[in-house]
Amino acid sequence: xxxLLLLVPISIVxxxxxxxxxxxxxxxxxxxxxxTPAIDILRDDPLPLPKQSQPQSPDDHxx
Numbered sequence: 001x002x003x004l005l006l007l008v009p010i011s012i013v014x015x016x017x018x019x020x021x022x023x024x025x026x027x028x029x030x031x032x033x034x035x036t037p038a039i040d041i042l043r044d045d046p047l048p049l050p051k052q053s054q055p056q057s058p059d060d061h062x063x
Contacts, residue, residue, distance in 0.1 A: 025031065
């Protein structure tokens with residue numbers, strides 16, 4: 001019976017930590033968008049932009 005004097009406060013502390021972690025996750029937006037991150041892995045990477053040609057020398061544009 002004396003073990004309850006130890007386990008009840010420990011369980012209350014753990015419950016407080018769990019509630020604090022849940023509140024922190026909600027405030028940080030962890031539950032805002034649950035569908036899009038699962039779909040993002042299926043999307044293709046965007047194509048790289050074509051490199052813009054740099055003029056080699058000022059004489060190249062002297063037309």
